[in-house]
């Protein structure tokens with residue numbers, strides 16, 4: 001074999017080894033959530049053993065009944081055997097009930113702990129994770145993959161031990177009863193393994209594909225629901241339905257393949273079992289006629305053999321299912337290993353009071369694997385000063401806001417808050433002292449009151465009303481059918497973009513941060529709504545440090561400083577008047593906007 005072939009084999013082996021290692025780590029990671037419930041697990045295993053021993057003892061009773069009690073025609077013996085049988089069955093019944101209760105409780109608790117730790121992790125991953133991972137993918141992880149992990153907890157671990165026992169003990173019994181017959185029959189069952197592994201491999205492959213297709217389908221459903229309005233507005237319903245059907249067909253195809261191979265698996269296993277059973281009856285009847293085996297022994301032999309076949313079948317099925325479930329759990333494991341892009345300092349600093357001075361010193365930043373977005377940005381923002389960021393689209397304005405909120409860290413350079421690098425400050429203090437108003441406001445499907453209280457959960461009713469008044473939304477709220485208790489969102493009333501923005505501003509009043517970041521907060525509003533929101537914003541921004549990404553230059557005339565950003569750098573800096581006087585890029589932007597507004601006015605005049 002040549003060196004290239006050698007290298008290929010080595011690579012394949014290496015890949016297989018690392019895949020095995022990851023599966024092993026995933027399995028132990030899933031099991032680690034069982035640690036607090038060790039006691040219950042041991043009880044489950046003990047109960048499983050009782051059940052298995054009970055099952056194993058029943059054929060012995062039958063043998064005794066057929067070979068001893070029936071020929072002797074003794075009532076005493078019959079009733080004694082019956083009483084013992086009832087006792088055993090009663091014990092088995094109690095053990096089954098206890099097993100079920102314990103199993104449920106362990107499953108629920110471990111799954112709850114896992115879910116909780118994954119949710120906490122999702123919060124830690126924060127903004128950067130949401131930006132890079134589609135919501136459908138995360139939903140699928142939390143629904144489908146989590147259910148698969150729950151299965152590992154419940155059925156498999158205690159059941160595997162029970163089935164192992166139900167194979168080994170009957171095996172010893174049948175070998176002891178009739179070694180020759182056992183050695184003839186058992187290999188038949190393993191006929192399955194001549195072709196079984198190929199079928200198993202195909203089943204696993206289809207199952208994996210099915211999972212991937214299901215994820216794609218979930219994402220598609222999520223996108224379709226989210227884009228319902230746009231799709232209708234564009235009259236693109238048939239295009240959307242076509243795309244949906246295509247994704248669904250692909251999913252259905254892999255699901256069918258997966259089902260087909262599962263059925264094949266089942267049928268081949270049944271055939272192999274049937275061959276064994278037929279052989280057992282032929283050879284067994286010969287042994288009875290020749291007198292080398294009693295009828296009772298043959299009956300219990302048959303039950304033990306069937307017990308072995310059934311338990312091997314179940315065990316293989318469970319091991320396979322477990323292997324699929326580990327495949328599913330792997331995605332959750334990978335997700336749990338995701339490191340947040342922003343890590344809190346081991347000993348974070350906590351400032352007693354935040355004045356709100358921000359310093360950007362030679363900041364460089366690029367999104368992972370992308371070309372640089374911020375390329376040496378330097379600026380100074382004094383406490384309470386209002387700064388606007390303007391510039392061409394894609395210049396890095398929103399990215400700078402994300403860096404101030406510490407959703408990402410600069411690759412080089414520093415951002416300081418009141419003279420302390422953001423990286424040294426406690427993350428919770430940064431989040432508390434910064435308020436962000438986005439272009440789109442998300443309102444929870446709760447009352448208006450709760451939506452405002454979101455800014456500070458311990459706020460009183462009086463604080464909420466004061467905040468709503470400050471945001472010029474109080475009068476509007478009072479006109480609603482249930483005032484502050486009116487539900488908003490999909491199940492409640494619909495609010496206009498401007499009304500939502502003013503609720504977001506009321507939230508900020510309640511939160512009372514020292515720094516406000518505005519990301520084109522009024523860009524999508526009409527002129528009337530914009531005026532109302534601007535009014536509320538002016539009140540909010542008074543004496544707070546503000547950085548606003550401005551869409552309309554007319555809204556930032558009174559700002560203390562305007563920074564023009566081009567390709568991640570501050571290229572012009574000054575007040576509105578100073579920048580206009582410079583006649584540089586900002587001057588061009590102002591002229592462009594004036595021209596645009598003139599054009600708009602002209603168009604309106606023509607149409608009216």
Ligand SMILES: Nc1ncnc2c1ncn2[C@@H]1O[C@H](COP(=O)(O)OP(=O)(O)OP(=O)(O)O)[C@@H](O)[C@H]1O
Pocket residue numbers: 131132367370373392393394395396397398399400549
């Ligand atoms: N999460 C992200 N991952 C990768 N690239 C991103 C991400 N967010 C933004 N970018 C890219 O970074 C560059 C700067 O984007 P940014 O949104 O900061 O610009 P902007 O000046 O705010 O633009 P606009 O005025 O159009 O909102 C763009 O090229 C954009 O495609």
